[in-house]
Each structure stands twice: as structure tokens, then as C-alpha cells.
Amino acid sequence: MRSSNPYTPQGVIPACLLPFDADFNIDEQAYRAHLRDILSVEGITAIAINGHAAEVHALTIDEQHRVLSVTKEELRDEVGMVVGIHTDSSLEAGRMAARAEVEGADALLVFPPNVMTLGGDMRPEMIHAHLGHITQASGLPIILFQFPWQSNLSYPLSTLLSLCETYPTIRAVKDQIGDGNRHEQQIRELKALDNPVKTLTTHSAWLLGSLALGSAGILSGAGSVIADLQVALFRAVQDNDLETARAVNDRIYPTVRAFYDAPLLDMHNRMKEALVILGKMKAAHVRPPLVKPTAEEIAKIGRMLEAAGLNNETVYRNAA
Secondary structure, three states, X not given: OOOOOOOOOOEEEEEOXXXXXXXXXXXXXXXXXXXXXXXXXXXEOEEEEOOHHHOHHHOOHHHHHHHHHHHHHHHOOOOEEEEEEOOOOHHHHHHHHHHHHHOOOOEEEEOOOHHHXXXXXXXXXXXXXXXXXXXXXXOOOEEEEEOOHHHOOOOOHHHHHHHHHHOOOEEEEEEOOOOHHHHHHHHHHHHOOOOOOEEEEOOHHHHHHHHHOOOOEEEEOOHHHHHHHHHHHHHHHHOOOHHHHHHHHHHHHHHHHHHOOOOHHHHHHHHHHHHHHOOOOOOOOOOXXXXXXXXXXXXXXXXXXXXXXXXXXXXXXXXX
């Protein structure tokens, strides 16, 4: 059982997928099985829900609440539960945060409102207002999602630091900035705060380099398939065991080619296809506007899984 102490966002946190049936309804039985598969991996510290991996953009608020309840039932407090707060409404974000706390969440993963694409970086008071509504509604630890700098949704470093200084419940940043120079600077500046903030990398295409720069954990959709390898890599880096880290990274690399080639928006579709190939999911339905990968791409995913040594017997156990 997990300690009763407040959850600290660090270590390996897989972001789980959300299975649907052919009519695009949530397949609750398949979802529970997926949660149990991830939960079987020794060494993870939490599971993240209602994020990109779960196609949160296509979920209703009621569906997000149901996913939260089901997840809590399955996790049984064995590991933490990180709940995504994904909405363009700051008022709704506050309500979602309050409900997540009541229903047993351990931390919140706060997405930037999409409206900020049109110049939100020039109006830092907007994201301050958004975080204000959330922190007034809930005292849960917050993981702030730093989007890729090309997206127009990332926070300038000065804004990021100001948010962390203003809202002390921000305990980590999920970093997807997409630039090694910016990534390292953020890690260093966040660590240097009077109340240091951890970096959780989601740079799944270059995990070894990101961890070596000082990331305190991994929060990634790829953990829905390779959580055991992520744990092995994280531990090797923490132990300063470069030889082992390189060896594990070599095993991860084919999955990078399976999941993260262009277009990047298909990454979680590909992970569903991978779990079907591995016999861990019955179907790989995705909600529109996402579409199923081509037969050629699915065949490539199968080849990359084979190159990584992943099959029905080794998935979730490949690093044992």
C-alpha cells in the first residue's frame, strides 16, 4: 500500500490509454484490464489519466469523471493517481480540480487553455488567472504541462518561474518543450527556486538524454506499453550506471520509431495498435477526428515491437 504522506510527483508515471468500442463508447472492461496491466509493473509511482494518451480532447466532462472513478477503484491506492485538467474554461477547471480532490486524486496535471494559442505568451496574467481558479478550488499538488515551444502554448521561462513562485502547490513541470537547450535551462532554473520544482520529462523520443540532464521522472504515454523499460532506464540513470542505461535505451529505441515518427499526433493511436498486436487490447478504436493508421504503418509497428523484443509474454515484463 502507498504511504499516507502527500504524493510527490517524481519517478515513472505512465499516461494510460482509453479503449473504445466500435461505436466509440468507452470500453470500461478493456480499460480496467489496461490499468491492471500497467499497475503490474513494479516501480511506477503513479498513473496519469485524462491526458493526451486518453484522447481527453474527445471526452465529455461526465466521461472524464467516470474515468476518474473507475481508475480509483482499480488502483486501490497502490500508486498515485494524476488527473488531467483539460479545459478552455478556468471556471470549469476549478470545478474539475475540486471534484478530482474529492474523488481521491493525488495530483493534477494542468493543461494550458487552447485559447492561449493566439498570443497567450504575451499575456501571462491569463495563465495566472487560470491557475488561480484551480488552486482556490483544490490544494492538490500540481504538475504544470509545458507544451512544445512551436505550439504557441508553451510558457516563456519567466512566466513558468513566476507561476511556480506564485502557486506553491506546483510541484513539478511535465516538460515537452522540444528543445534541448530550453529543456536544460528549465530543469536548472526550476531546481534553483527557493521552493524547488521537479521536471518530469515527456521527451519520449530522447529519454536517456533528458534524464541525464536532471529530469526527476518520466510522464509519458509510451508508459502505457513500455513502463517496465522506462523504470529500468530511470533507475539506471539515477544509479549513474551509464552502461545499463545505454543498454535499456537500445531496447527502447525501436518503440520510438514505432510511436513517434511523423505525424506526431498519431502517437497514441500507434500505441493502441501495438497493444492489439501484443494481445493486450482487443481493438484499437480512436475517436474522430483521429483516424486509424494505415495497414503499412501497423505492419511497421509490428516489426519495431519485434525488434524491441516485445511480445505477449514479455510486454510489461521485458526489463525483468
